[in-house]
Amino acid sequence: MKKLIPLTFTVFFMVVLIAWAIIRIVTHYQFSVGCGQYLKRAATANSITLASSNLDTAIQYLEDHNLTSGQVSIFLKQPKNDITYWYTNLKSAQTELMNMKPDATQLEISNELMKIKESLISTTSSGESLIYPDGIQIYPHNAVLFWMSFISVISGFALLIWLTPKNPMKWIYKYGENTIIVVNRISGETLIVNGEIQDQKKGIKFKSELRGKLSSGEEIKATIGGNSEMICSLFIDNKLQTPEQ
Secondary structure, eight states, rough: OTTHHHHHHHHHHHHHHHHHHHHHHHHHHHHIIIIIHHHHHHHHHHSSHHHHHHHHHHHHHHHTTSSSOOBBBBSSSSGGHHHHHHHHHHHHHHHHTTOOOTTTTTTHHHHHHHHHHHHHEEEEEEEEOOOOOOOOOGGTTTHHHHHHHHHHHHHHHHHHHHSSSSSEEEEEEEETTEEEEEEETTTTEEEEEEEEEEHHHHHHHHOEEOOOOOOTTTEEEEEOOOSSSOOOEEEETTTOOOOOO
């Protein structure tokens, strides 16, 4: 039963994380293809007809997917994440394009196209970017996806805590007159040969390999890892050794 706990955490963490990633990738692609790219085309169009047709397509996508009202923020409601305001602004731009007179002068057309671009595109020091509420691609499932990512992170930390030894683990090997010690701490692993540190790995890992050498020239290799508990396997010239403790 004890061995099943970390395995359960691992499977749960991976399933939730993979599901979250797939949903985010698919929804971002769908929004980009169905709406975002048409808004960019409308913003960079050189004629009223092109701008109007592309804006119509983008708005139709929003209406088909019920992305016309609401708030994408989960906890703190922010004006920039108000879908209703953003959609209303797009509809106003659509109306202005539809009401353009057929005999409008080139100056009037240029001014209108510039106005549409300013409504759709934000220009900053880092370049131009499309204006839309952050997270609209996954609306109305923002809260669900937030909790999925939160649960996956918590599961990952729980798995890490479970697999991390609370106290340093130590394996002592006797080989002739030599004493070899392998130490596993939360900060990393250390190989000590006859009181001398010969190898050390920093950081948290699920599997680590340490290497050293005896004064006789014999090669030492120690591997530390495991699924439900940490295990050390030490080889001297490819021969497995048995620890004293």
